[in-house]
Structures are given as C-alpha cells and as structure tokens.
Amino acid sequence: MIEAKGLTKRYGDRFAVEDLTFTVRPGIVTGFLGPNGAGKSTTMRMILGLDRPTQGSVTVNGRPYAAHRTPLREVGALLEARTVHPGRSPYHHLLALAQSNGLPRSRVLDVIDAVGLAGQARRRAGRFSLGMEQRLGIATALLGDPRTLILDEPLNGLDTEGIRWVRGLLRDQAAQGHTVFVSSHLMTEMALTADHLIVLGKGRLVADTSLANLVAESGHHSLEDAFIDLTSDVVEFRPPTTDGSHR
Numbered sequence: 001m002i003e004a005k006g007l008t009k010r011y012g013d014r015f016a017v018e019d020l021t022f023t024v025r026p027g028i029v030t031g032f033l034g035p036n037g038a039g040k041s042t043t044m045r046m047i048l049g050l051d052r053p054t055q056g057s058v059t060v061n062g063r064p065y066a067a068h069r070t071p072l073r074e075v076g077a078l079l080e081a082r083t084v085h086p087g088r089s090p091y092h093h094l095l096a097l098a099q100s101n102g103l104p105r106s107r108v109l110d111v112i113d114a115v116g117l118a119g120q121a122r123r124r125a126g127r128f129s130l131g132m133e134q135r136l137g138i139a140t141a142l143l144g145d146p147r148t149l150i151l152d153e154p155l156n157g158l159d160t161e162g163i164r165w166v167r168g169l170l171r172d173q174a175a176q177g178h179t180v181f182v183s184s185h186l187m188t189e190m191a192l193t194a195d196h197l198i199v200l201g202k203g204r205l206v207a208d209t210s211l212a213n214l215v216a217e218s219g220h221h222s223l224e225d226a227f228i229d230l231t232s233d234v235v236e237f238r239p240p241t242t243d244g245s246h247r
Helices: 040-047 090-100 105-114 130-142 160-175 187-193 211-218 223-231
Strands: 002-011 014-024 029-033 055-060 075-078 148-152 179-183 196-201 204-210
Touching (some): 014 204, 029 187, 040 055, 040 148, 075 130, 090 105, 130 148, 148 160, 160 187
Parallel strands (some): 029 179, 029 196, 148 179
C-alpha cells in the first residue's frame, strides 16, 4: 500500500506537486494519469525517496521507502529504462542487485525468463532497443517479488505483443494481492488495464475514483473524453534543470 498525505514539491515559487493526499491499495491496478508536466514522475520520485518533499509525507507498506532494510522485497520500481550500464549484461546487472538484497541467483534467471529476455541474458545492454530496455527495467522491478510495484510509463517502446504482456503482468500482480501503481499517458490502455484511477492536473489531485465512476460522472462514453474534460485547464509545469531552464 502507498499512502501520501499532503505531499508537496515546490521549485522556487512554483509547485510541481501540491498537497496530494491519496492511497494506492493492494489487489487492484491503479492507473496514474495526467498531462505532461502534471507531476506524475515527481510524485513517483518522492514515493521512492529520490526527491525530498517540500511538505507532507509518503509511505510504502507503512514506512518511508528509505526505512526498508531490503527495499527490493518491498518495492519494485521502473522510472527510467535507460539506467543500466551499457557494457553490462541483463544477467550481471540483475545478479548484482540480487546479491545486494540477499536474493538467490535462481531469482535472476526466473525474472529474465519471465520478461522474455532469456535469449539476450548475456548480451550487452547498450545494444538493446527501447522495448528490450523496458523489459529489463520490469525484470529489475520484479526481482525481489515485491509487495508493491511502481511503473512509470512501462509501455514506451513496446510492440503490440509487449503491451499485451505488460497488461497481463499488471493484472496477475494485482490478483496476487500486490499493490500496482502504473502511470501512462495512454488513456485507451488505462481503460483496458486499470481498476482505479488517480488523475493529476497542474500538480494537484483532480480525481481519485474507479474508472467506471470517472466515465459515468463525466457524462462521456470514453475515458479519453472524460480525461480531457478534467484536465482541459491544465498548464504544464516543468521543473527547472540545473542551468535554470525548464525541461
């Protein structure tokens, strides 16, 4: 379970995320929607302790992420696929993570096979396509068989078969009682995958409801139309880079 209370991240006089309070519960797939710059990635980074909140707090399975002694057993995350050293193979990348978290070598082989990379296990990751990098990132997230799974845009770079596979994976994880939190800009995909939706606009919470309720209450027949109505007045906010410009 993920619990955010008054979660806020400010850059100067502007808010990337403002006063977010929500709960992501186990046993269902929770979709995280919002336009580019709405604060989705910033929120996920704060959940994982990569960004420090200006105000508020967030816990995963009852504790801040940094307080877990074996984090890979509690939380599996994919925020950016291109984080593996290009000279390292999937096998050795995952083995190093497994050994640092007290996981058996056999688990490495299990997740490599589960994500369809068995034939590429000894190949250098620097030669991978984006779709293969996404599969490796998902394997990393699954490595500790965590109770909570956090995936930021996991469908990027995947073909139709890969998208169907991720859809099934998310459903299977939720069916096992795990907490599944997945962001996407693909409203049609969320309509096929998610049970519950958390929607951000301009860094603020604009909806926290079931998919069926969101569509029904909007008066539209599709999630895409309901989403456009909810976020039609959103102005993108992009956090400043180190040189003071905006991404």
